[in-house]
Amino acid sequence: MKLSFIGLGRMGAGMAGSLLRAGFELTVYNRSQPALEALVGRGAHAAANVAAACDADVLISMLADDAAAEAVVLGEGGVLEHLPRDAIHLSMSTLSVALSKRLATAHASAGQRYVAAPVFGRPDAAAAAKLFIVAAGDSSAIAACQPLFDAMGQRTFPLGTEPSQANLVKLSGNFLLAAAIEALGEAIALVGKAGVDPEAFVDVLASSIFPAPAYRNYGLAIAQGKFEPAGFTAPLGFKDIRFVLQAAEALEVPLPLAGLLRDRFLRLLAGGGERLDWAAIGGLAGEDAGRGQT
Amino acid sequence: MKLSFIGLGRMGAGMAGSLLRAGFELTVYNRSQPALEALVGRGAHAAANVAAACDADVLISMLADDAAAEAVVLGEGGVLEHLPRDAIHLSMSTLSVALSKRLATAHASAGQRYVAAPVFGRPDAAAAAKLFIVAAGDSSAIAACQPLFDAMGQRTFPLGTEPSQANLVKLSGNFLLAAAIEALGEAIALVGKAGVDPEAFVDVLASSIFPAPAYRNYGLAIAQGKFEPAGFTAPLGFKDIRFVLQAAEALEVPLPLAGLLRDRFLRLLAGGGERLDWAAIGGLAGEDAGRGQT
Amino acid sequence: MKLSFIGLGRMGAGMAGSLLRAGFELTVYNRSQPALEALVGRGAHAAANVAAACDADVLISMLADDAAAEAVVLGEGGVLEHLPRDAIHLSMSTLSVALSKRLATAHASAGQRYVAAPVFGRPDAAAAAKLFIVAAGDSSAIAACQPLFDAMGQRTFPLGTEPSQANLVKLSGNFLLAAAIEALGEAIALVGKAGVDPEAFVDVLASSIFPAPAYRNYGLAIAQGKFEPAGFTAPLGFKDIRFVLQAAEALEVPLPLAGLLRDRFLRLLAGGGERLDWAAIGGLAGEDAGRGQT
Amino acid sequence: MKLSFIGLGRMGAGMAGSLLRAGFELTVYNRSQPALEALVGRGAHAAANVAAACDADVLISMLADDAAAEAVVLGEGGVLEHLPRDAIHLSMSTLSVALSKRLATAHASAGQRYVAAPVFGRPDAAAAAKLFIVAAGDSSAIAACQPLFDAMGQRTFPLGTEPSQANLVKLSGNFLLAAAIEALGEAIALVGKAGVDPEAFVDVLASSIFPAPAYRNYGLAIAQGKFEPAGFTAPLGFKDIRFVLQAAEALEVPLPLAGLLRDRFLRLLAGGGERLDWAAIGGLAGEDAGRGQT
Numbered sequence A, B, C, D: 001m002k003l004s005f006i007g008l009g010r011m012g013a014g015m016a017g018s019l020l021r022a023g024f025e026l027t028v029y030n031r032s033q034p035a036l037e038a039l040v041g042r043g044a045h046a047a048a049n050v051a052a053a054c055d056a057d058v059l060i061s062m063l064a065d066d067a068a069a070e071a072v073v074l075g076e077g078g079v080l081e082h083l084p085r086d087a088i089h090l091s092m093s094t095l096s097v098a099l100s101k102r103l104a105t106a107h108a109s110a111g112q113r114y115v116a117a118p119v120f121g122r123p124d125a126a127a128a129a130k131l132f133i134v135a136a137g138d139s140s141a142i143a144a145c146q147p148l149f150d151a152m153g154q155r156t157f158p159l160g161t162e163p164s165q166a167n168l169v170k171l172s173g174n175f176l177l178a179a180a181i182e183a184l185g186e187a188i189a190l191v192g193k194a195g196v197d198p199e200a201f202v203d204v205l206a207s208s209i210f211p212a213p214a215y216r217n218y219g220l221a222i223a224q225g226k227f228e229p230a231g232f233t234a235p236l237g238f239k240d241i242r243f244v245l246q247a248a249e250a251l252e253v254p255l256p257l258a259g260l261l262r263d264r265f266l267r268l269l270a271g272g273g274e275r276l277d278w279a280a281i282g283g284l285a286g287e288d289a290g291r292g293q294t
Helices: A010-021 A033-041 A066-074 A097-109 A123-127 A139-152 A163-193 A198-207 A213-224 A234-251 A256-270 A278-288 B010-021 B033-041 B066-074 B097-109 B123-127 B139-152 B163-193 B198-207 B213-224 B234-251 B256-270 B278-288 C010-021 C033-041 C066-074 C097-109 C123-127 C139-152 C163-193 C198-207 C213-224 C234-251 C256-270 C278-288 D010-021 D033-041 D066-074 D097-109 D123-127 D139-152 D163-193 D198-207 D213-224 D234-251 D256-270 D278-288
Strands: A003-006 A026-029 A058-061 A088-091 A113-116 A131-136 A153-160 B003-006 B026-029 B058-061 B088-091 B113-116 B131-137 B153-160 C003-006 C026-029 C058-061 C088-091 C113-116 C131-136 C153-160 D003-006 D026-029 D058-061 D088-091 D113-116 D131-136 D153-160
Touching (some): A010 A139, A026 A033, A066 A097, A088 A139, A113 A131, A113 A139, A153 B198, A163 A256, A234 A278, A256 B163, A256 B256, B058 B139, B131 B163, B139 B153, B163 B198, B163 B234, B213 B278, B256 B278, C010 C139, C066 C088, C088 C139, C097 C113, C163 C278, C163 D163, D003 D010, D066 D097, D113 D131, D113 D139, D131 D139, D139 D153, D163 D198, D234 D256, D234 D278
Parallel strands (some): B088 B113, C003 C058, C131 C153, D003 D058, D058 D088
Antiparallel strands (some): B113 B131
């Protein structure tokens, strides 16, 4: 299997490393050089451009956002032009449902196969091959990708035959995380104003009814008001909530909690919070409660 | 230590049983006989009324709601009248902050000690001594209760010296659970309308970013639209959200997500859902999306 | 007809003055002297206390809030004790539905008649006999009060036979005003950030689709950020929204917009806004949009 | 002045008629014939296509939506291609801010002048020259259009030099109307469940604090549950709320009430309400309160 990987950011670098570690021969491409060289140092072949990386049976892409994916796939000299017929584009980026549908249509027209398989997990999970992978697309194509999934993740969830379903599930997961942040923010504002130690409160929750790292980590960030450095920035979080709302609009699904989150992000950004972690929306309830006022 | 226990509902019976199993000598009282007799059959002494149960160093109460607790403690022939000076009333019920403050004041006036120690966990956890216990009150009184906590729970979180803080933490925990239900309901409505299998979606979440039984169990209930029999009824859930909002009003803390939950419960109840599990609020997003319409 | 009037605040003084101007003989009572003396100077008789004022066929009360009305009517030496059988208590205060129901029951038990007739209009409208009066109660009692309504208001709306219905309508009117304030606040934040002159925007609205003084006056207050001196303070506005939500809870009616307003008031008050006009909740959308930030 | 008018729908036909009545010589174009012929019967000249209508000093357009305006102005054979340099495109349609900005840029590049002047008023107001006109653009261009505004409306509000500001003001006006509908819907659900006659309630409001036809008309529609035939359909109302939210997103302005309206429209549409009047969102609060359930 000829295998290529485009997009060596913090996530992609870890994922490509996992593939090398698992013994796959891998051609890599990245816009900036240092990340590329690091992988080459670990045994990968460098592709000079996207077109060169397309000489593959499976091309994996892990890109920052819709704009990057659109440019790499649909742009001039892009994947759509150069990927062979019957080859698979395995898109693991967090993309909008709308773009994923466009990619599905475009690849089908070009006789290429397309699997969407976004992931849950942070860069450390990517590096440790501990990602959770949500995959949708043609089932034979997913089967062909399974060894790759096994090399990059701790578990794969096949979800359906329409690739954009995987993107929607990934976005919905992020919506649920943001909802938990908001709920934590409100509860912490409340118990904090009643004199309860917020960190002790978070420990209660994360040790009892919510034994999930997200509750502990985001809860502590809110309790401490510590939103820098950002693990996942507010503009990225906002982007995903917007994608959820766009998909919901297309499907005619009212989502009041997602609407609340949208307003939280807009307020955070209007107030200059673009460099903060997205958990900073959890600090707004405390502001509204007058925290820090004299 | 002379120990009594008032309130042998599904939770209380399990907790009293744990105390017996741990070797405590225990006097019990319950308004209805069968539950009382079951405990007596396991070695407890029966008290004829609340007053008789008050002949104790520590009196534990586990009652259904504010009204029951108010009657048992503040009513004629109640705990306040009959508990000896310096004895401890260990209140483990889920009470409002307002009532807990009244109890604190009343017990202090009577020279009695008062600890609030509500619990997280369902009846099966109560029976298995696996509760999580959140305790607040005078630290020496909490220390005196520690062996009891150890017999009934898997972990105790001491949270402060003002008893009502423990009640607020318990209520806030229930708010967080209801928030998770709402978030799950919205996400399931969305992915379901896009053709994703809702149960598979819940499995993704509960296996990856939300490894908490609450996410799996409530998620599956919503995915299956199965809200009977109720583990915790909608009116009880609504009561706790109302208590959260009342506490927040007294403290001047805006809680938009709690407000959304309030409206969800009112709508559920106005539509005849009083016998359903509180997770049924998670089905309303699906209704709004037109699920089941032709 | 022997007529008394209790409560000579800014509203009550104007209303009592309207009755005198219309030729009614009037006994007045007020807790503080200066307002009482002003009315006496215009021909009213002074009552030494509430009990003395109760020597009447119709006793009108116009009190600040539930607490005042409860004390005057249900307290020792109050209206309930001293008003003759078959006499009418004409309550024109803005009271909660719950208190109005209690008063109805109490008066009925005492063989007294009770009409609730709250008003729309500011002090200047009270002084000019231009109030709008919403009346509910026994129809013969309302008929007996009609000459009084004619003397105090420009129009009376009889609304039903249960007095608390009039209170609910009055509270709902205030809810609608607060909703208009919120809507204006959001729209002004939006057009203002786009560079439109907010006052010109308000003029468009109030001259075209919303030819109502409330839109112009509240709109200009928000456009100018001018919330002092208060015509109607934030705590009073909040009280009415709380009464709306309480009535809605008792009736099981979800009101998401009222919930949003509740949070706006809580935030305003938590931030120290208790002396501001209630229109100040309309300034919060602008804050969220980052107005005034650098 | 050579004057043309494109778009003879219910609004445009009335506006063009007003211009004829005021003595303007007018060339008209419409996609469908009957409306065109009606105007020709009243003295207008017919243009065979958009290009022919562009032989003008001022070209007025009054089109249904963004798509129509985009096609007519930016499409092949459209206004941009054929309008002479220095001629004015007077766009009176309700367009998005985003499209209005694109038109401004395109016209500027082509050396044409562009004024946005959307209107408030229904078809009957258009026919009676009673519209309210909100105009933005270059001040000399607005001055040149003033005689036209005078012929079509009862009042013109010049709002700024950037055309899209007028579009934003128009959209914000519609947002305020939808907000009033929601508030009315909630209040009517509440008082109705308390047994108050909803129509009497609406009469109180519209006769006292809200003397605006919108409150009376939408209030009565909600009180009667009568949403057909539609004066302004739900999908059109939803479109405008979406445009408001898009503009707010671009400007980073959180709008919680607009978010609530969005969800109301989505729910209405998901339930099959696309042919109803937009006031039908005001019926949803009553549904949530269980109206009509047994």
